[in-house]
Amino acid sequence: MEFIDYYKILGISKGATETEIKTAYRKLARKYHPDLNPDNKEAETKFKAINEANEVLSNPENRKKYDKYGKDWQHGEEYEKARRQQNEYTQNQSRQNDFSNEEYSDFFESMFGGGRSPHNQGYGQKFKGQDYNAELTFELKDVYTTQSQILTVNGEKIRLTIPAGVENGQVIKIKEKGGVGVNGGPAGDLFIKFNINNHTQFKRQGNDLYQNVDLDLYTSILGGVIIIDTFDGKVKLQIKPETKNESKAKMKGKGFPLYKKEGEFGDMIISYHIKIPTNLSEKEIELFRELQKISSK
Amino acid sequence: MNSTQLIATQTLCLYYDIEISFMDALSNMGLITIEIIEQNKFIHQDQISDLEKIIRLHNELNVNLEGIDVVFNLLKKEQELRNELNALKNQLRLYEHE
Numbered sequence: 065m066e067f068i069d070y071y072k073i074l075g076i077s078k079g080a081t082e083t084e085i086k087t088a089y090r091k092l093a094r095k096y097h098p099d100l101n102p103d104n105k106e107a108e109t110k111f112k113a114i115n116e117a118n119e120v121l122s123n124p125e126n127r128k129k130y131d132k133y134g135k136d137w138q139h140g141e142e143y144e145k146a147r148r149q150q151n152e153y154t155q156n157q158s159r160q161n162d163f164s165n166e167e168y169s170d171f172f173e174s175m176f177g178g179g180r181s182p183h184n185q186g187y188g189q190k191f192k193g194q195d196y197n198a199e200l201t202f203e204l205k206d207v208y209t210t211q212s213q214i215l216t217v218n219g220e221k222i223r224l225t226i227p228a229g230v231e232n233g234q235v236i237k238i239k240e241k242g243g244v245g246v247n248g249g250p251a252g253d254l255f256i257k258f259n260i261n262n263h264t265q266f267k268r269q270g271n272d273l274y275q276n277v278d279l280d281l282y283t284s285i286l287g288g289v290i291i292i293d294t295f296d297g298k299v300k301l302q303i304k305p306e307t308k309n310e311s312k313a314k315m316k317g318k319g320f321p322l323y324k325k326e327g328e329f330g331d332m333i334i335s336y337h338i339k340i341p342t343n344l345s346e347k348e349i350e351l352f353r354e355l356q357k358i359s360s361k
Numbered sequence: 362m363n364s365t366q367l368i369a370t371q372t373l374c375l376y377y378d379i380e381i382s383f384m385d386a387l388s389n390m391g392l393i394t395i396e397i398i399e400q401n402k403f404i405h406q407d408q409i410s411d412l413e414k415i416i417r418l419h420n421e422l423n424v425n426l427e428g429i430d431v432v433f434n435l436l437k438k439e440q441e442l443r444n445e446l447n448a449l450k451n452q453l454r455l456y457e458h459e
Contacts, residue, residue, distance in 0.1 A: 097417075099414050231451065262454065269455055274455060
């Protein structure tokens with residue numbers, strides 16, 4: 065547990081007046097308020113630190129105590145005595161309110177016993193609890209089918225069903241599985257962001273899958289049947305005669321499942337890459353020359 | 362609209378400890394939409410999170426209603442840009458490692 069310099073956090077001097085503290089707090093709070101910085105964990109951490117600094121410095125009693133013992137919090141009998149008294153006071157207080165102490169640093173809790181000081185408990189309003197953000201990572205092949213996952217939030221196990229076709233970066237909301245409400249308000253929501261890694265030969269855009277397929281010269285000229293991979297297994301694909309390099313074919317319904325639309329799929333788009341034969345035998349070269357002669361006539 | 366998804370503004374004023382006039386001002390600014398049914402005012406439950414955000418910005422940061430309107434518009438634009446960025450990132454993955 066490290067000493068926290070609350071003056072430094074608010075960017076003020078030790079002799080700052082109440083007005084200077086208030087001004088500094090408001091300026092920083094406007095910059096780092098979570099409502100103004102959605103999904104910004106750094107801003108959230110800074111906002112908590114600013115709030116904590118304000119809790120201490122804007123309360124004359126807390127500020128006095130912090131100035132007297134703050135830096136030497138780990139030494140001195142007097143501090144220990146003060147801490148014990150504070151803890152007893154807080155335990156009594158905590159029975160009277162439902163504020164969560166998780167917003168405060170260990171330093172704050174050891175010094176002031178945790179919880180908000182009575183002068184700063186808001187306006188007695190009921191507020192929805194804090195929204196939680198979580199990230200889940202899957203492989204592309206996993207989200208081709210509907211997945212089940214069990215998450216533990218606040219000690220409670222939540223069974224999640226993740227519908228097939230979820231997108232990379234997609235966020236889903238699970239109602240009232242976030243932080244506990246303030247003053248009896250409703251619980252916050254849980255937001256889960258999905259990161260989808262792709263280590264397959266397919267590339268995904270929306271619900272369509274793209275795949276490059278190598279085609280030998282003879283099949284591209286004469287046509288034929290090749291076997292290609294899909295998430296659904298191997299399928300036969302008819303190649304038309306005289307298929308050009310980089311030309312594309314679409315396989316309807318062989319793409320990715322549509323999110324929350326059971327039985328509906330995107331398409332698979334195949335790009336043909338024609339391989340020119342190498343290390344030709346004398347016979348092959350002779351036959352190609354023959355072909356060249358025929359085609360130039 | 363399903364009436365079970367509507368919450369009386371009076372109930373919300375008691376719950377959040379705010380004045381009815383504050384709700385009316387929010388409605389006049391277009392920050393929330395008030396439905397009037399048989400002379401009673403309601404807001405849809407989907408607007409609750411915006412309403413809470415407005416109350417927090419107003420009480421915690423002393424932002425006036427015009428300021429909140431500007432903040433909301435900018436946050437909406439930011440969200441649109443983030444969605445666009447995400448879609449473009451996903452599209453870019455198509456051409457990576459080719």
